[in-house]
Amino acid sequence: MRITNKKPxxxxxxxxxxxxxxxxxxxxxxxxxxxxxxxxxxxxxIQAEIYGERLKYINNMLYDGDIELVxxxxxxxxxxxxxxxxYRIISIKPFSHLTIELEKIT
Numbered sequence: 001m002r003i004t005n006k007k008p009x010x011x012x013x014x015x016x017x018x019x020x021x022x023x024x025x026x027x028x029x030x031x032x033x034x035x036x037x038x039x040x041x042x043x044x045x046i047q048a049e050i051y052g053e054r055l056k057y058i059n060n061m062l063y064d065g066d067i068e069l070v071x072x073x074x075x076x077x078x079x080x081x082x083x084x085x086x087y088r089i090i091s092i093k094p095f096s097h098l099t100i101e102l103e104k105i106t
Contacts, residue, residue, distance in 0.1 A: 006036040010076040011067065012085045028074040032081035037063040039077055042101070057104035059087060064097035075102055 010032035017027040042051065042058035051058050059077065063069065071092060074085025087102040 005038045007038070009035055009037055009039065010081040010085075011035050011069065012074040012076065014070070014072040014074065014088075026072070028085055032076065033067060035063065035065055035067055037061050037065070037100075039075075039102070054103070057106075058090075059102040059104075061100040061102055062097050063100060069098065069100065074105065077102070 011034075012028040012030075012032055015027055015029055016024050018024050039059050039061045042055055042060055047058065048055050061075070069089060069092060071089050073089050075087045075089065076083065076085045077087045079086045084105075086105055088105050089100055090103045091101040093099040
């Protein structure tokens with residue numbers, strides 16, 4: 001990818017958290033990891049067929065960095081690194097770079 005197309009985003013690793021009553025749920029680490037990627041809204045016939053009404057909550061991301069990304073990790077796209085991530089990784093397709101699909105966290 002051309003360097004001019006990449007922008008800084010923040011990765012927050014998925015982790016399991018246990019509450020006071022013993023219930024376990026998914027959360028994200030407080031430590032942001034700086035990554036550079038290209039992100040744009042999902043579109044096209046195939047993605048529309050896959051996601052239907054959810055398409056407006058899906059973004060695509062191209063990433064070719066050295067940091068390993070895992071499905072379920074969070075990405076701070078439209079929020080600062082101090083906040084919880086607003087998108088999570090739902091799909092990773094490895095090519096010469098990683099093609100990743102992100103879904104809005106509600």
